[in-house]
Amino acid sequence: xxxxxxxxxxxxxxxxxxxxxxxxxxxxxxxxxxxxxxxxxxxxxxxxxxxxxxxxxxxxxxxxxxxxxxxxxxxxxxxxxxxxxxxxxxxxxxxxxxxxxxxxxxxxxxxxxxxxxxxxxxxx
Numbered sequence: 001x002x003x004x005x006x007x008x009x010x011x012x013x014x015x016x017x018x019x020x021x022x023x024x025x026x027x028x029x030x031x032x033x034x035x036x037x038x039x040x041x042x043x044x045x046x047x048x049x050x051x052x053x054x055x056x057x058x059x060x061x062x063x064x065x066x067x068x069x070x071x072x073x074x075x076x077x078x079x080x081x082x083x084x085x086x087x088x089x090x091x092x093x094x095x096x097x098x099x100x101x102x103x104x105x106x107x108x109x110x111x112x113x114x115x116x117x118x119x120x121x122x123x124x
Contacts, residue, residue, distance in 0.1 A: 001016050001017065001018050001019075002016070002017050002019070003015070003016050003017075004016075004017060052102050052103075052120055052122055053099065053102045053120045053121050053122035053123060054096065054097070054099070054120065054121045054122075054123070055117045055119075055120055056081060056082070056093060056095075056117065056118045056119045056120065056121055057115050057116065057117055057118065058084060058093075058112040058113065058114060058115065058116045058117075058118055059084075059091070059093070059114065060084070060086045060091070060114050061086060061111070061112060061113045061114050062084045062085050062086030062087075062091070062111070062112060063084070063085045063086075063109070063110070063111050063112075064082060064083070064084060064085075064106050064107065064108055064109065064110045064111075064112065064118075065083040065084065065085045065090060065108070066082065066083040066108060067081075067082055067104060067106065067107065067108055068080050068081055068082065068083065069081050069101045069104070070101065070104065071101050071102065071103060071104055072100065072101060073100070073101045074098075074099075074100050074124075075095045075098065075099060075100070075101060075121070076095065076098050077094075077095055077096065077097050077098050078094050078095065079094060079095045080092045080093070080094055081093050081094060081095055081101070081118070081119065081121075082106070082118055082119075084112070093118060095121060096121070097121070097123065098123070098124055099121040099122050099123045099124055100121070100122045100124065101119060101120075101121060101122075102119070102120040102121065102122040103119050103120040104118070104119045105117055105118060105119055105120075106118050106119070
């Protein structure tokens with residue numbers, strides 16, 4: 001075990017760090033498996049819907065602050081569909097063309113990863 005002094009916000013803390021062996025398998029925690037299963041489920045749904053229209057994908061990981069549309073809404077190119085917060089910045093996810101919202105796969109307050117399908121946009 002190695003001892004270190006760490007200065008944080010002007011205070012000095014003494015910490016001990018134990019050196020561990022590196023294993024080839026990543027560590028998993030309760031909840032990680034559930035999140036992964038949910039992401040896989042959403043991917044399966046998105047794959048099914050991809051024949052119905054264009055998938056709207058998350059450009060980066062973050063939190064869904066707002067879902068501005070609902071299924072069945074008619075939208076115009078450039079219209080805001082979702083607001084995604086990433087690194088304390090709000091990102092507007094907009095329609096790439098005119099269409100009808102076929103599916104919404106996320107909810108306000110949910111988290112997404114890069115490339116995750118947020119919804120499906122059907123062309124008119």
